[in-house]
Amino acid sequence: MDFSYTILIPLIPLALFLVLGIFSKKITPAISGWLGSLGLGSSFVLSLYTAYHYFLKGKVNDVYQTFIYKDTWIIFTDKLHIDMGVLIDPISVMMLVVVSTVSFMVHLYSIGYMKGDDGFTRFFAYLSLFSFSMFGLVLATNLFQMYIFWELVGVSSYLLIGYYYTKPSAVAAGKKAFIVTRFADLGFLLGILILSYYTGTFDFDLLTNPEGSIITNGVASSFMGLSVLTWAILLIFIGGAGKSAMFPLHIWLPDAMEGPTPVSALIHAATMVVAGVYLVARMFPLYYFLDNGFALDVVAYVGAFSALFAAIIAVTQTDIKRVLAFSTMSQIGYMMLALGVSKYEGHDGLGFMASMFHLFTHAMFKGLLFLAAGSVIHAVHSNYLKDMGGLRKYMPITNIVFLIAALSIAGFPGFAGFFSKDEILVAAFESNMLLYVIGVFVAGLTAFYMFRLYFGIFWGKETKFEHAPHESPLSMTIPMLFLAFMSIAGGYIHFSEYVTADHQSFEAHLNYPLAAITVGVGLIGIIIAYVLYKKETSIPLKLSNSFGSFYKWTYDKFYIDEIYLFVTKKIIFGLIAAPAAWFDKHIVDASMIGIGNATASLSNRIKGMQSGKFQDYAMSFIGGGVVIAMIIFYIWIN
């Protein structure tokens, strides 16, 4: 079997980025939109073909094989070198499908959504750049290649968040996203350096081979009671947590909603933010086998806490995109939780499979939620719930797809989210009761805030609009309908046959009692939302007042941003940077300026010696010559 053609999947968007970027002034918007979509469409078809090819024929002795095609790029030593290439295994193929599907849909959607925008071609060029980077990240054969593409997705995310660069808030949000993730990536880089120093390789197939010497023998060195390799993968997880907006590195994600809505759907819901999950999944054997899975426990608890934390905040937010952003953070926390409770072999690897399954279904329904929210925003020109209400009459298709996505994320039986969430909770139940309870509680909260949003937008008060909102054009509704289809159908894929930790299929069944609990909790959430928000009532206001300061705290996102500001402004700037700047200005610079000033004033004093009479100069010349001659003569006779 030959999968080397998969290299085309990232290269097509790269070529498009170059074409659209270089000729952005010459290509008319109509052409650039379709060109971008065509390119991504071909990547999409190739990805589907790869998936078909791989999952049907990639098995040898019931184990999915790993295919690697690579070239050596930079050589450090005989053993340690950086390669560039593609790695085909179940999770990378699955990610290819996720990324290309959502990216293709977002491209199509953007043709309608961004219509008439000044930077239309630029927008598509950035989208292509992002797709290229994301495909490269997914297909990376080694940590270093992944790191390169990791930074590239960071850059494209920065460019797209700050797409409306005339808006100061968008610029600030772009900077914030870039700096926070960069800060996290420092951990990633340190982790890579430590790991490669002790193991002598970057390659995933050597690092994550459960029978390989790295996992079975480990490394003798330890630091503070843990193997250095565990520290390395914890540092790498910091990078993953930064990209995946895990607490406490999540602060950039809500602000990133300043970008155009298709960007939020593609980057900040479906693909880039799950890169952290993908990273942990990619290195899963290391996380699982080193130090009895200490690092994996960290992943699980960070994930569970983020899921809970974000879900609570999402309940109170009024900007619909921010609700979705916190929801994304919460769902990614779920995936991390699932990875964290997973084991390696056979049915015990349920968590791993569930995490990947949820990644897949989440990409579909969360992408859809964002696209639908974009459609709403497109119609009413506002992000805020207070400007919406009763939209079901004006936007029937958006209404239906939003409902499907909301039911899916709430875990309503029969929808995709139900299946993946159920697997996650089963995995959590089998390993850790506390995490399971958190998971169920978050499931209820998710159902509640999602239907608060749904009823708030499409039902609730009958808002009077100056211009009656209208349904979005076909180029926007068709991608939404496709994703709506996937939000239901995605759940019926038997993931346990395809994507597992040890590349072997196992049978996963619904656990009916547990599923019933989850569904019950979800239904309670939906019913509460129905009672509170179906018709406009004063109950929500009273409720929020009765919670008092807790509501205020939640509404202000537990002041994490303010804590960051305090730490950066007051402590880092005030106590470290400002004195350093003072030292630089008054000591380092001042000494240099002092030398300059002294020279200038000295030369001011002695410039009177320059009389303009050349005879004086000749006198000095001869005098100097005589003095030098006398000195030489004196030395000579001694």
Next chain:
Amino acid sequence: MIEGISIYEILTLTSILFFIGVYGFFTRENLITILMSIELILNAAAVNFVIINTYLFPDFLQGAIFSIFIIALAAAETALAIAIIINLYKLVTSVEVRDTETMKH
């Protein structure tokens, strides 16, 4: 080789010539006379070349040839200097050194 006159006497003469030139160069106020002083310095050097060649290395001719170089150089230099002085005269209607003091800081 001149009968009855040793090299020392001639070198003394050229030294005197040289220092008259230097003295004139420092003290004269008129650019033309300064130029003449420079000529004296150059000629002292040229005579030195010839004398040393004749007295010490009679079999060679380099010193004599070099003195011819110096004469050519002096001629060229004088032509240039005169040109400058004429232009200066057009500018300030004077060839006195004190009228050319503006060429400073």
